[in-house]
Amino acid sequence: MHFTEFHVRLAAYGLAVNTADEVLVTWFNGSTGAPACWTMPGGGVEFDENCSDAVIREFFEETGYHVTPGPILGEHHTTFPATADRAPVRSQRFLFAVTVESGVLGTTEVGGTTEFARWVPRPELRSLTPRADIVDVAADALDRPARGDGQPNVNE
Structure with a gap:
């Protein structure tokens, strides 16, 4: 399908891990x-x-934390079929490593799609449902071995 025949939703997400080896997730x-x-x-x-x-803005809105984005750790896409009132949609998502610089845990966006944010132990990440x-x-990015400088290996 030619790119003029579908809509694209571009999204950017952040992966933050604290010193207690917990990962920040949102509901x-x-x-x-x-x-x-x-x-x-x-x-x-x-x-524009x-x-x-986008990661910086979204992270603050959903978690209350100011972050510095690092490298892209992974990407994912999914598609949705056309409906009676719109063309098919491709949702393209990029996951960035982020470093929390400051802030207080809490959702700052009023009337948004995030109810709350929570730190969860890294081993529990794959067991969250739904x-x-x-x-x-x-979780896949966290499972890849780190490079020699301790940074995630984003080339595998």
């Missing part, structure tokens, strides 16, 4: 019609916004 409330589930902090990239800026596919992308 998506299902208010857009998609099922409620655990997901990574992040969301849609605005029209780059992905790194969960969005981007959580598995994050």
Whole structure:
């Protein structure tokens, strides 16, 4: 299918791990019609916004933390069929490593899709249910061996 025949939803998410080896996740409330589930902090990239800026904005809105984005750790896409009132949709998601710089845990966006954020032990990440596919992308990134400098190995 040619790119002019479908819509694209671009999204950027962040993966934060604290010193207690906990991962920050959020609870998506299902208010857009998609099922409620655990997901990574992040969301849609605005029209004239780059992905790194979207991660910074979304992370603060959903978690209360100011972050610095690092490398892209993974990507995922999914598609949705056409409906009577829209063309098919491709949802393209990128997962960035992020470093929490400051802030206080709490959702700052009023009336948004995130109900709350929570730190969960890293080993429990894959057992969260229900969960969005981007959580598995994050778990896969965490399972890859680190490079010699301690940074995630994003080339495997």
